[in-house]
Structures are given as structure tokens and as C-alpha cells.
Amino acid sequence: MSASVKSPWVLHYDASSCNGCDIEVLAALTPLYDVERFGIINTGNPKHADLFLITGSVNERQVPIIRQLYEQMLEPKVVIACGICACTGGVFKECYNTLGGVDVAIPVDVYAPGCAVRPETLIDAVVEGLGILEEKRLLLAAKSLKPAELPARPSAADKLVQGETVAAAWQKAIANALQTAGQEEQ
């Protein structure tokens, strides 16, 4: 087991979480779960971090911020989506302002579902992430680690909700409203 697996430093970012998952992320650091046993430290600094824990669904305003944090982290790095909102968008998936899970902005390595995500799930996800971290470290040492490709810049208007895009749904709604208004005038 190499050192990168023994000392994963964590960057925790709240995209638009209800704070439920954030409380669980921080709970993992408390004496009850004490993840520092595994050398895990919660740094506030992307340039020091190896693991990127993101909670909450992602909206358009979040995308550049998440991408900047991701790009400031040095390889090898692993992204963990914490909670169902970060995995898929959760209950906010179909909101007009929500793009979806974290994977709309950056490539995600491990998905840790739950509402709120349990500290045990988080620890399991981190352990799985460490395996990926080690793979990436070996690739980096062999100089064959390719930079991760970011997903195409998403737009909330193109999001599919119940089989049609948000933009089309809005256009239809506006057309309907105009039609209704026209009928009332007659």
C-alpha cells in the first residue's frame, strides 16, 4: 500500500446541498467516526487536496466554480459525489434551475447515495476512491495519466424533463398562455 492511500486529504464543497450531507461529511471527522485514523484531513484548500467531496445538486452558477476547484487540484485526484442530489440531482432533478448531479460539471469517480448520505457510506466511498487514487498515481508515475475530459458545458434550457427539454416546455407553456389570453379577449 503506497503513501497516497494512507494520507488522502479532503476538499469538501457544498454545491447547493440542504446541508444534510454536509453535516454528515463533518460528522465523519468527529470522535465517533474519526476518519483521521486513516490519515484523512479536511483541508480547505484545493491545491492540497486529493479527494474532492461534493454535496448537493448542481445548477448553472455552480459549474464554473466546481470546474475551477477541480482544475486547481493536482493529479492524482478523485471526485466523490456525496448524497443522492450530488449523484443525480435527487428530488431537485426536475427543477428548472437544476442541471443534475456533479457529473454534469466534472467527471465523478465514486457515487455515494443517501439522503442524507450516512457517514458509513461516505467512509466506504472514500475507501473505494482510494483504490482509484492509487491507480491514477501509478499511471502518473508511468507518465501515462491522461487529463480528465470535462463534460460539454451544460445548459439548464437543454435539460430533459419528462421527455422534453426545459426550453421546449417553456416555449409550449408561453404559447399556451398566449392562446388562453387570446381566447379570453374574444
Next chain:
Amino acid sequence: MTLLSFGVALLAFVVLGPVLGCFLTGADRIITARMQGRVGPPFLQPYYDVQKLLAKERRSLNSFQGYYLILALVMTVLSGAFFFAGGNILLVVFLISLSSLLFVIAAYSTRSPYAEIGAGREIIQVLAYEPMIILLGVFFYLATGSFDTSAVATLGLPLVALLPLIFVGLLFILTIKLRKSPFDLSFSHHAHQELVKGITTEMSGHNLAVVEITHWYESVLFLGYVGLFFVWAPPLTLVLAVVVGLAVYFLEIVIDNSFARVKWQYMLSWSWIVTLVCCALSMVLLFALYGFVV
């Protein structure tokens, strides 16, 4: 101090310094965790951290940052070698100041706002502890008649008996030097602080590893300052010095876990007040009790 003794001390400090510093930091993290009701990381965790940092991708905002940090490391090593070889204490003090200065320049070189505030705070920290450290050298001369640290071996009684208040003053500023709360303003080993990671914000990968190793050397050197007060003619007193050094490190951990970070104004004013009072009273004590004449 001969060239040979300097060479031996340099070699010993280069090899043993980081090992001891790593053990100290590892013990610190476990003891801190136990004080907080946690189990804590493995004993060799600081070593794993550095090994990991060295394996990270190499990237920095300013390509000179790495050179500044390595120079800071070299200055610290030289300073420690002069100290343990029994060399001139003023040279030791000025070399370690140069190391701090290079560290500050390394932080400023990135032009990052967080690193700049961290570097500004580091300068304030230097301003807070430097008078005490320089006056320590001056009082060392007054008490022993020499600036060489090897002069303690000729004393009939320990330096702490001659200069008890200088020792108290040293303990006060040691908290700043070891980057412990309440004086860990520029950066702290604990998770979050208000300035992201302060002075080390822009230092990543191998640069951060160099910072960490420098800190290991520094910790050993500063505990050496403490030990200096407990060494006198009998060679066995070296053991006493090591024991006292470790006890003081434990005291620093207790302080670290008992206090919250203070504002820089508080740190600066109190460290100067303590320096002034301790040095003035030491002067009186030294002349009244022992009748030393400059």
C-alpha cells in the same frame, strides 16, 4: 567549534533531524487526537503525508517558489548544524531568520491574496518572536561570556538557574515558532482556518513536502534551544536536556489544544511585553544574584 565537529554535527542533523521531527509531529497528532477523544492517525502519518506529497503532480504558480523553499530548508539545516556543533548562537539565530524570510518570499511570489495575507502574518510573527530570540543570544553571552553554544559545557550550573526568566520568555515565543494555537496565525496544522491555508495556500505537492520537512528540522532545533538551558558541565545533563525538551513539547501540545487562535495585535503586544519584562528582570537578577559584569 572545529571544521570536523561542524561536519559531524551537520551530518548528524541532516540525517537525524527529520527523523526526530517526524516522530515528534507523529506523536503530536496522536496525543492531540487522544486529548480530543479520538484515536488519531498512525505514528508515521507525517512521513506518509510527505511521501504522498512528493508523488503528486508538479505544478506551481511561480517556478522560483520551489528554489526559495529549498533555500529555506538549507538555511534551517545549516542553522541546526551550527547549533548542535556548539557554534555561534547569533549565527544560528540569523540563519533561521533568513529561512523565515525565504519562506515569506516564496509565499509572496505567487501573488495569491490568501498567500499574501498569510505571508504578512508570518512577518508579524517574526516581528513578535525575533526580539526575544536575539536577546536570548545577548543574555547567553552575559551569562557564559561566549556566544558559542558549546560554552554551556563549561558552566557549573545550568543556564536555567542563571536566566530563569529568559527561559520563560523563550517558552512564550516557542508557541509562535512551533506554529501552535493561540499563535498559529500564518498557518496551522489543524484543518481549516480563516485564510484557507494561510502562507502555504499556494504551495502544493513537492513544495509543500519541503515546507513540512523544514518544519521537522525547525521543531528539533527549537527544542534544542530549550535543551540548551539544561545542559552544564556533567555530560549526563544532555539526557536531562532531552527529557525537558520533550516535556516542553508536550506542554506546547496542551496549550495548542486549550486555546483558540488570537488576533495578531494580541500576539504582537503580549510577546513584546513578555520579552521586555523577562529581559529587564533577568538583567537585574543576573547582576544582583551572580554579579556578572559585561
